Amino acid sequence: MRLELKGLTKKFGSFTADDDIDLVVEPGQIHAVLGENGAGKSTLMNMLYGILKPTSGEILIDGEPVSFSGPGDAIAAGIGMVHQHFKLVGPFSVADNVHLGREHTLAGGVLAAKAARQAVLDVSERYGLRLDPDAICEDLPVGVQQRVEIVKALSGPKTELLILDEPTAVLTPAEIAELLDIMRSLAESGTSILFISHKLKEVQAVADTITVIRRGKVVAELEPTASEAEMAAAMVGRAVTLQVDKTPAEPAEPRLEVKDLTVVNAAGVKALDGLNLNVHSGEIVGLAGVEGNGQTELARCILGLLKPDAGHIAIDGADVHHHDPARRIADGLGYIPEDRGRDGLVTEFSVAENLVLNQYRDEPFAKNGVVDAAAVRKRAVDSIAEFDIRTQSPDEPAASLSGGNQQKVIIAREFSRPRRLLVAAQPTRGVDVGATEFIHNRLVTERDTGTGILLISSELDEIYALADRIAVIYNGRIVGEVAPDTPREVIGRLMVGADLGGDADAETDPRTRPDDDANGGDR
Amino acid sequence: MSTDTATPPAEQPDAAENPPPRPGFTQLFGRYLIEANSVMVTVYSLLLAFLIGAVLLIVSDENVRSTYTYFFARPQDALTSSWILVRDSYLALFEGAILNLNTLERFQAGTAEFGDLLRPISETLLNATPLIFTGLAVGLAFRAGLFNIGAQGQLIFGMLGALAVGFSLNLPAVVHLPLAIVAGALAGAAFGAIPGVLKATTGAHEVISSIMLNNIAFFFLVWAIGTGFFHSETKSELVTKPVDESATLPTLLGWLGAGLRVNLALIVGLAAAVFTWWLLSRSTFGFRIRAVGFNAHASATAGMHVGRTYASTMAFAGGLAGLAGAALSLGVGSSGVTTNTALEYGFDGITVALLGRARPGGIVAAALLFGALKAGALSAQPDVPVDISTLLQAIIVLFIAAPALVKAILHLRTPRGGMVTLEAKGW
């Protein structure tokens, strides 16, 4: 299929999300659309998939202009889409999910299970995507779930163009490599792919041609031979340093000591299983690992939102078991939560209110239980200037800000009060290149003032860029602590538990564990 | 449906082809009127409710209905009688709630006192008073993300608390009345705190627990009235002792004429609304309530005690509902309280809070509207069925709760900031 966009424009009131976008996807081509968050990628994609109606401009398929009034039209026209957030029904089988909404039925509405299974097997075979049609989706690893989404998209009546929206955000390095292989083989078999991403390496690795959009406009057409710096400059509109300048760390006294931490979740599974970890003043410890291996629980335990079932946490040498989050925050714990919208911001609150969310009771922001609006506002004006938060005013709701600016609000909040230890979980997730650069530099500056930083990230690039020491977490335990110059492959293997049973286990967890668990820690 | 896959671009862009350089005020206002924003949705909900009410009035009136049986023979009969019925019914509601035109004539002729003119307004305000309190009780909890269905039970306890102090202590009025009011607030607060504490400590959903507590409160009331402590010494019916004169809420307009029953509780209610507004928008407690209501996760991450916020908000809400109970038991004068005194004020508070969009100012306005409907319906019966006020309230709230319905019926535009939604995050 040949897809052509001519002068595609989408306006929301006075705001132009996409402005006169021209773009051609040739048959069998992988066409990357590169842009920062808020550049207009999602709007573009939603117009292509029939979710939004263009204000003006044309979409042509094989030279014929088309107009979609809903995703159904787009699917009928041969467009398949894999969303960033999977749209699978967890307890259903792979075959059921693939045919969700267009079930094969026999007479009387009986599901034709056999036909559905066969259809999945056919598609899997044709494109070389291995899938067990009977597996239950929620039991599958994230990478395989994504494969289900791809097969689902390809199972449309005549899918010839696949839109992949930030498909690598949730994958492990190995799964990313696999996905890129799949994309290549799909393209070879004639499927056109529109690949939406802000990750330069992947785009470079797989795209045939690259369109960069910024503020709703096409600003560059690049070849995959373009350097990362070129791409980043086009995205941001100025030269960007991708490398963070930093001096070697000078670790001093311990700021965070985690000993034998165990958390049993509601399902009775150990989310943390005797985890040990130290962070010293003046160093950034990168915690690498595939998401869901206990990072979330660890962060919540350090803040005090989650009470461990066993083990100790000491901050600044003092056991904090009996300290509530408010106390720990007051004592200098900074916390950047991984899920910004859920845990970091009250998005309905103004920027100003969010900037004092964990200080609203302290002077000068409140006196005798009354909020001092002027003081809150002054803090907001200062922070907006210092942290370059792009907002129309301090009174705008946080929801109106872009992801990167929302994250800057959180950073500003945590960096504007005395701190001794910072837990930064996925600090640049969904944040554009420019803001990432800013946040990375702030974290290093922060380290240099003597704060201990625990950086939790599922992106190895980020870990490599910032960490002075890398700890790898797998199944609730630290399976290895390595230097920042350790090769990617080694860490990648640790992340999936491949090197377990060897030195790593013995090195970080020398105890005879069963007894420890039975007797518990300070609980 | 893919029928219009090939339709040419929509007409809207052409329609807005020649926009004036700057939209004038009238134009902006005109656009505002046809937009589904929260103010206009409320206005249109009221209009639609009165419209549907008119249809139901016509359908339920036997005489008018009979004229429709020969509609095609003599349509003017049906139309005229429908028109007269609807006009008279709404006029009667107006006269019962705002101003009685007959009384006005008599006043102009010198046969009625000025106080007589104020009687409908007085009744409206009297009926609105408990609704202000229960509306605030529900609305405040809304803001913390809690659905306080339990205002009825909290009101009942407030009623008993105020009553107990009101008849059992022998004190001068300056002390007795405030003490009785405070007792009502505290009793309501104590009862209201229960679902909050249960939610904070065990995660029990406040909707379930407060519904159950309503039943407990009602049967406690039935039992309590029968006890020697509460039961009337002079009457054998199931009615309590009356409160002492020194604990009775003084009327506001009594000096203007007889039967002007609106009392000091109205002033307390308006003060409570102002205080609630201040609390929500200016205090650190209100900051916490709103933060927790919008996003409990982020609030907990910022070090706020979500559970304690739930408990204290529910206690505060219970205190407001308890004040409604005090307004009832200290306002009924010599009669004493029966199992019926609380009516459904607590449940009506939910609809008041919805209509007022959980904002103190809106709640006061909604309470006045519902108070007017009740006063109007009471005085307009039996020509107008007394249930008309409940019916209109229900229809209004139905439309408020489903703004998309109003938008679809009247073909309103989508406002800039998206459709209005209710803050009922408690579910």
Add this chain to the structure above:
Amino acid sequence: MAVKPYKLALVGLSAVGLAAVAACGEAPSDSGDDNADASFLACMVTDSGGVDDKSFNESSWNGMLAAEEENDDIKVDFKESSSETDYDPNLQSSVDDGCNFIVGVGGLMTENVNAIATANPDVSFATVDGFSEVENVYSIQFDTAQSAFLAGYVAAAQTQTGTVATWGGLQIPPVTIFMDGFARGIAKHNEDKGTDVQLLGWDVEAQEGTFINGFESATDGKSQSDTFIEQGADIIFPVAGPAGIGALTAAAEDDAVTAIWVDTDGYESTDYGSEIITSAEKGLANAVKDSVLAAYDAAQGGDAVTGSYIGTLENGGVSLAPFHDFEDDVSDETKAEIDALTQQIIDGTLVVESPASPTAG
């Protein structure tokens, strides 16, 4: 689309409706009532529950309608109260509407009626189930202990298991007076005939018993009746208005169980005539009707009605209903005894005592 004209019509109508409120012209008051030109307006203010409560509000209203039926010069009207807060405005607006006679239903309203009657000496008032000493207030009360006494005597004679039961809606005098009479009737049978019939649900000495806390829920009434049936009762006497239907459905499910109804002749007023041995009737409608007619007569002489009325066996204000389907089951001996007891009560040789009796208050 087909809906559109309809929507337009709706919008148009709303504008019309609004214009009506704004224009507020003179309304021709042609409500189409039977006695549109009547000179005497009799009004009723209900207690909570409404005019169609299948209980005392409705019975009283039926009496009003009967008076209107009987005399072309009388027109009747009503106003409903949702709680005692509504008594005063409803009484006041009845006066304002020019009502010549105003009936307040329910003993709780007596004080409010007294107050407004004192302020309006030219208007006649009545209070149902309440006693007033105010000149222009006519008290309507019933000594239903008398009819319930006879019902209790019948129950004691008819029970096979030796156990009968009663339960009430709320513990208020108009309810407990029935239960007192019922209990005393059973005691009388035990004393005279040497039986040992037990009564569940009411202790007449302690004035304590079983109440379902309302007059609405037939479901509660049925479960309470089932409980008593399990404890051996084979005759149930529910004193709870519409909720009493629950006792009848319970009786219908068990061949051995029957019921005795209150207020009206249940054989006529319910669908369970075959389950009802008899009923302890209270002639509310008749008494209200008579009061309206009396007030009308007084008004013709320019006076307000005065005095009081207590329904008794003697004046037929209370009575024991016919046995209907149970005519053959009740022995002639029992019937004779009932007649004798009725006579003794009328004579005053037998007094059925109840703290709730109108003579006591």
